[in-house]
Amino acid sequence: MSLRNAARRLTSVMAAAGLSLALLLPAGSAFADAGFRQWVASFRATAVQNGVSGAVYDQAFRDIRDADPEVLEKARFQPEFTAPAWDYFDNRVHDQSIAIGQQMARKWKPWLDRIEAKYGVDRNILLAIWSMESNYGETLKRDDIIRSVVRSLATLGYADQRRSKYARTQLIAALKILQRGDIDESQLVGSWAGAMGHTQFIPTSYQSYAVDMDGDGRRDIWNSIPDALATSANLLRKNGWQAGKTWGYEVVLPDGKKFPKGSMSLSQWQALGVTRANGKPFRNGADKATLKVPGGRGGPTFLMIKNFSVIKRYNNADKYAIAVGLLADDIAGYGGLVQDWKRPFTKLSFEERQELQQRLSEHGYYSGKFDGKIGDGSKAAIMAFQAKAGLTQDGHPSMEVLKWLRKN
Structure with missing residues (x-):
């Protein structure tokens, strides 16, 4: 079988299985980017049928050339909250x-x-x-969290089978926000899943509830x-x-x-x-x-x-x-x-939690922000320190761990 025929057969098998080629190709590959651009071009008709003008669609995607690999990473690895x-x-x-x-x-x-x-x-x-x-x-100022809503939703609509229907619905709603003139595409930013603004509304919820309280003619939950x-x-x-x-x-x-x-x-x-x-x-x-x-x-x-x-x-x-x-x-x-x-430990104040992160960083265990929020990175660092110090490896942000760090 020729390489071209093999590729065609693989594509047809994947399509029958409901899979996206982008999920199997390295992020940023020319093949994946071409597939994304083809999806964007084909989705234009769907958006227009749902009331989005072609001019607004073209403007929204003018500078978007590829899918956002970080969005797919976040979508694939959403941990269960336990x-x-x-x-x-x-x-x-x-x-x-x-x-x-x-x-x-x-x-x-x-x-x-x-x-x-x-x-x-x-x-x-x-x-x-x-x-x-x-x-x-403060989250809106973080480049590691905030990204283009249009690109994020297009990425999910193209490559995430579980969220494809959600993403396509939200993408059309986001384009209608642009069409109404509440915000321009450079400021239409949000989380990887499309939640927007200071109070994190997805586009369809924005359409249902957004109000212009300050009377400037725009419903601007970003600024x-x-x-x-x-x-x-x-x-x-x-x-x-x-x-x-x-x-x-x-x-x-x-x-x-x-x-x-x-x-x-x-x-x-x-x-x-x-x-x-x-x-x-x-x-x-x-x-x-x-x-x-x-x-x-x-x-x-x-x-x-x-x-x-x-x-x-x-x-x-x-x-x-x-x-x-x-x-x-x-x-x-x-x-x-x-x-x-x-709690099975003595609680720290917010400032003490920041100190805990800073001291873990000074000891080479932690490389994140000193934000006082104890997420997976902080817990892993605590456990690494506890293992080195011969303590129970529970990952708890405790006064006991902070005292050990202060002593050492």
């Missing part, structure tokens, strides 16, 4: 995220007043979402903080946010008692012996609430009311919504948890 509860919350609800949130509350108070009055959504919830989604906009926060508020309001109500309560459960699953009124929970952890009464006994025990009965326990489920419309994960609620309460100055997460 970390304990405290690990998730320690990286998101900490003294720095609280302090910056309080600074932003003061800085943007006039706009937050207007947004809260218009949409009825607690400003502290919006600030917490801003922190969770982009670290108050306008009022637009970004108001867009989040609009999402929450349209999904049933109850103005003037909280998201949930930290509670104490009576020892040795089992509780029914499902929703009951706060008064019914109270009748079963469930009380607020801070000793205060529930605000409205008629509110329906659901019990959540994210870290087991040794950690904090919550009764969640309607606004908790509304936050989950932003990100459908209990831990995300709890983190938003806890951070919002801390920014508001309501005080932290009464019962902290049960």
